[in-house]
Amino acid sequence: MFKSAASVERLANRLARLPGIGRKSANRLAFHILKLTKDEAFELADTIREVKEKVGFCSICNNISESDPCQICQDPKRQKNIICVVEETADAAAIDKADGFSGMFHILGGKLSPLDGIGPDDLKITELLHRIQDGEVKEIIIATNPNVEGEATALYLSNLLKPLGLKISRIARGLPVGSDLEYADSATLSRALEGRQEF
Amino acid sequence: MFKSAASVERLANRLARLPGIGRKSANRLAFHILKLTKDEAFELADTIREVKEKVGFCSICNNISESDPCQICQDPKRQKNIICVVEETADAAAIDKADGFSGMFHILGGKLSPLDGIGPDDLKITELLHRIQDGEVKEIIIATNPNVEGEATALYLSNLLKPLGLKISRIARGLPVGSDLEYADSATLSRALEGRQEF
Numbered sequence: 001m002f003k004s005a006a007s008v009e010r011l012a013n014r015l016a017r018l019p020g021i022g023r024k025s026a027n028r029l030a031f032h033i034l035k036l037t038k039d040e041a042f043e044l045a046d047t048i049r050e051v052k053e054k055v056g057f058c059s060i061c062n063n064i065s066e067s068d069p070c071q072i073c074q075d076p077k078r079q080k081n082i083i084c085v086v087e088e089t090a091d092a093a094a095i096d097k098a099d100g101f102s103g104m105f106h107i108l109g110g111k112l113s114p115l116d117g118i119g120p121d122d123l124k125i126t127e128l129l130h131r132i133q134d135g136e137v138k139e140i141i142i143a144t145n146p147n148v149e150g151e152a153t154a155l156y157l158s159n160l161l162k163p164l165g166l167k168i169s170r171i172a173r174g175l176p177v178g179s180d181l182e183y184a185d186s187a188t189l190s191r192a193l194e195g196r197q198e199f
Numbered sequence: 200m201f202k203s204a205a206s207v208e209r210l211a212n213r214l215a216r217l218p219g220i221g222r223k224s225a226n227r228l229a230f231h232i233l234k235l236t237k238d239e240a241f242e243l244a245d246t247i248r249e250v251k252e253k254v255g256f257c258s259i260c261n262n263i264s265e266s267d268p269c270q271i272c273q274d275p276k277r278q279k280n281i282i283c284v285v286e287e288t289a290d291a292a293a294i295d296k297a298d299g300f301s302g303m304f305h306i307l308g309g310k311l312s313p314l315d316g317i318g319p320d321d322l323k324i325t326e327l328l329h330r331i332q333d334g335e336v337k338e339i340i341i342a343t344n345p346n347v348e349g350e351a352t353a354l355y356l357s358n359l360l361k362p363l364g365l366k367i368s369r370i371a372r373g374l375p376v377g378s379d380l381e382y383a384d385s386a387t388l389s390r391a392l393e394g395r396q397e398f
Binding site: 005006007008010011014015018019020021025027028029030031032033034036038041042043044045046047048049050051052054055064065066088089090 | 226
């Protein structure tokens with residue numbers, strides 16, 4: 001597109017490889033970056049470098065972190081005897097932002113997905129078992145996503161963990177707060193009925 | 200969002216300031232960048248730096264360019280006596296990609312927009328007049344966008360350039376190729392009728 005500026009073309013090509021950014025958006029972004037001040041553009045470049053240089057994974061919970069163990073694992077105020085198992089860091093962040101959970105996290109780093117060749121060995125399941133072994137953990141909340149792969153992962157984990165004598169729970173699936181019964185899909189509705197709770 | 204990794208948070212904040220990228224996309228992108236290999240992430244950071252370091256503006260046509268004059272202005276195969284005036288580099292790139300034009304470009308760097316405080320002095324109009332002065336130029340095609348500001352800019356330019364005895368033309372406005380008459384807006388239709396051409 002930008003014949004006379006190969007580096008802008010290169011940047012647009014690079015940006016187009018990011019998820020959710022098509023060819024036209026990439027061109028627009030490259031253009032926008034070109035119009036930023038030098039300081040602003042360099043700041044953007046440096047934060048990208050910084051992320052790769054500074055951020056690693058927590059050796060306990062597999063969360064992304066600049067320190068090891070991560071801030072959550074180091075926090076003395078959190079309940080050490082309850083672990084919430086999620087697929088990705090973003091899931092842990094979402095749960096942490098919602099009120100009502102002050103336990104620990106364990107990030108699997110994905111979900112079971114045989115079609116993509118992802119089996120139990122590709123997830124941080126061994127690490128989870130290690131964490132349980134010391135006997136301090138009393139409850140595991142399985143908070144994988146409520147879709148086919150997430151449910152399969154949850155089922156696999158619960159089968160694996162039940163013999164260890166822990167309390168194993170699964171986050172509730174039902175109608176989202178503020179939603180409309182009329183527009184809910186039937187799978188969600190049947191889950192909501194199944195999981196009904198007494199007043 | 201990412202309590203335990205301030206630099207990821209910083210990157211997401213920085214990305215969210217780019218046009219068309221909301222808060223959630225920014226988080227997803229930051230995450231994606233985190234998952235890139237070090238080489239890939241550094242390459243992205245470096246192309247951003249490179250763009251700001253290498254790319255400037257052509258002193259003749261105001262196109263973005265790594266060389267001065269730009270490749271288009273240097274190209275001996277192009278017709279020097281016809282200049283296509285556009286608002287932005289991307290417009291020139293679009294016209295250049297379409298077949299049928301092998302003249303020179305002049306990038307105004309914007310359009311007249313009194314509401315945004317952009318007047319003739321904020322556009323590269325003086326530079327355009329300088330280019331015309333040497334007498335080599337015979338025709339000016341005004342290819343500003345077919346919207347209110349673009350038309351106002353075109354009108355202003357044609358009034359300014361007509362006394363110089365050049366051929367001044369405006370790109371045709373009418374029905375887009377492949378479109379449906381039924382769905383065309385009335386402004387486009389009346390333009391298409393107005394600009395009808397004999398077989």
